[in-house]
């Protein structure tokens with residue numbers, strides 16, 4: 750078997766104010782997986798994702814694409830792991846949207862011509878091209894979510910980490926982005942409450958609560974466990990309800 754592209758061993762984290770974040774989480778993700786992380790508000794989903802590119806550093810070991818996530822290696826890690834934050838305001842900081850989308854490619858050593866070409870392609874694809882001279886500060890929330898995704902896709906990372914990627918999108922944008930994420934060649938890790946999306950595009954799902962992994966399986970296996978879902982403030986997604994879920 751191939752070594753896991755993401756390998757998390759006994760990861761624990763406490764926020765500086767003492768709030769518990771993660772409690773001995775171990776998780777392996779195979780190359781090409783589309784892994785969903787589900788669980789109630791405050792379960793630790795975003796906290797776990799923020800460890801994958803070293804934004805947070807807890808106790809335990811994480812390797813991505815064979816590289817230890819630790820001080821001195823974060824540049825190499827972040828070239829491989831593209832992270833779309835839950836809050837797009839944490840991702841967008843340049844005067845114009847174009848500058849934001851160009852920032853990664855130019856800073857990771859692509860030539861100007863290629864950076865511009867990639868930026869234009871991804872912005873057209875996500876319906877952002879007309880907004881390219883606008884300040885990201887003044888975009889609508891849905892526009893910001895798409896812009897944050899563009900800043901990551903333009904880098905073509907081998908691992909794409911997405912925190913609630915479809916929240917605040919109109920139905921047309923939602924459908925297009927779902928397809929786009931589904932068709933990415935990258936390994937994907939997606940934290941979400943959108944269990945219908947998980948059924949559509951993920952091959953594996955882990956359930957978290959209280960900073961711990963509670964259960965895992967394929968979406969159809971896990972979402973058939975009505976009592977487990979309800980005990981963790983989740984519901985059987987409507988696309989599976991007709992099929993006699995237990």
Ligand SMILES: Nc1ncnc2c1ncn2[C@@H]1O[C@H](COP(=O)(O)OP(=O)(O)OP(=O)(O)O)[C@@H](O)[C@H]1O
Nearest residue numbers: 764766768769770789790791792793794795796797
């Ligand atoms: N910066 C912070 N300082 C202190 N505590 C925090 C901080 N960020 C998150 N927490 C706490 O850590 C726990 C896990 O939060 P996290 O954001 O990872 O949850 P989540 O599963 O992503 O929830 P949601 O579904 O609401 O996005 C919560 O109790 C939360 O209040």
Ligand SMILES: [Mg+2]
Nearest residue numbers: 794795835912
């Ligand atoms: Mg979260």
